[in-house]
Amino acid sequence: MKIETETYSPYSTFSKEEWARLRFNTPMTLTKSEIEELQGVNEQVSIDEVSNIYIPLTRLINLYTTASQQLHSVTDTFFGKSTRKVPYILGMTGSVAVGKSTSARIIKALLSRWPNHPKVEIVTTDGFLYPNAELERRGIMHRKGFPESYNIKELIKFLALLKSGTPRIKAPVYSHLYYDIIPEDYQIIDQPDIVIVEGVNVLQTPSSDDQTLPSVFVSDFFDLSIYVDADENDLIKWYIDRFKKLRLTAFNNPNSYFKRYAYLSDAEAEETAAGIWNSINKVNLKENIEPTKNRGDIILVKDASHNVTSIKLRKI
Template structure:
């Protein structure tokens, strides 16, 4: 494979030449439920990664400036877009938030937006009508063309709307959206972002991958992902599931054994097939692959050769 590979310690050594250290307070604010990460680990992995992304963004900016001068046009530079993909429970949200925090501290990119792809899912009513509610998170469960249209607007310098997804009700919030307006960097986080383009209704190849300037794939063994999913499910019983508005409120009263069994059934029926069919096969398309061990620690960093 066309990658340069670093082990954890080799990569961590790069952090010593990178500014912008994190604090314990930062980490408490940014880490996700079920994705434990130490301050040392966050600094070791994400400070160098933010520096690499800055190098790519800076090089693209320099190319834009030269092209702008040569071509004589006045349009502003478009946002640099980072895509983060990987399985359910692998830690995409924590990675995305840590990178947003670090990248926004660099002088050239103070405005960093983060958009999860959950907002582009079809509403539950539509999924039920199509008979695919049980395949939520699979490529066919997203509103056709919505994410591509959003990214096209961003790359064209237009404001773009993102529907709001409520993880408690497990559904799109009707009539509610957020506006993303010309960020320096846009981070998009989701399951199947690295899939190749497919023919659309116009007979043209269209895919979100083509809009990304830098991509990250979070990798881990299937057995670890399952255990992390079960662990998070157990924790959610006493948090989100216990909310009366929760779509999963009927799970709140399960015993530990019942909850673990239910979580494994869901993992094996939905998340594992999606991982094998649609997510893991796209791993080699990423600019960087972060490979985790069973303890959530990133053991290998694979950077695509230039």
């Protein structure tokens, strides 16, 4: 473990070898085939990666969750009453193409195997994007994924209900196939033990001159937050690789919003993906996502092979 001495850092940094030792004797509860089902379009997550990175991570989250449950019970005892079950909320963020969705799925699968919190849900903030028709009306369709494209008030309302223990809360559903919100389709969140809230915007704060947004932030509802980090050169390569694979799969669906890209050559696909990255995703990364990195409680740092090479844990 590396602790900064000359220049203060709020994080303790662990190499993957140091982090792996923190697994202790926590058992592996996922099979190779289950891991393969959880990984993304262009990611190859090995059993070693799950064993050395994600099992110690979920062991830590389990300890945090257990402590939170105990604190809730103590508070009930103090007030002499029983309150609603309140979920432990984990925020997960990082750039487009960094693999945060895969990380969220693996964390969910592992946490679901612990006996004290078997009910784990993932909610993506994509569901709180404004519908395409509203983005078009506002003239910000080209800014989809940027802070102004999200209905933050509705997201905060959802999180407030979640953190108050309200049963059967509706979360809107987003379709990557249609590239839009699905009307009258909802994910029902019914008093889970843990909720992973995943999206590029979960650690962002509104600009000080925006008086239309609430005075609370999305991250105010989190018990723990994770930022998945990688070098920008790797991010653009992963984005282009994923685009080229989707061109041969999902984009071939006649209902896909991106079906116009299905017939591009390799060279055309690379040029198109690079153009989208540089004009949209890179700008969003630099202006809105990357500046939130040091607000995360845990930072997972990836190398060019999508493997986590070091872990930064905020000092308590």
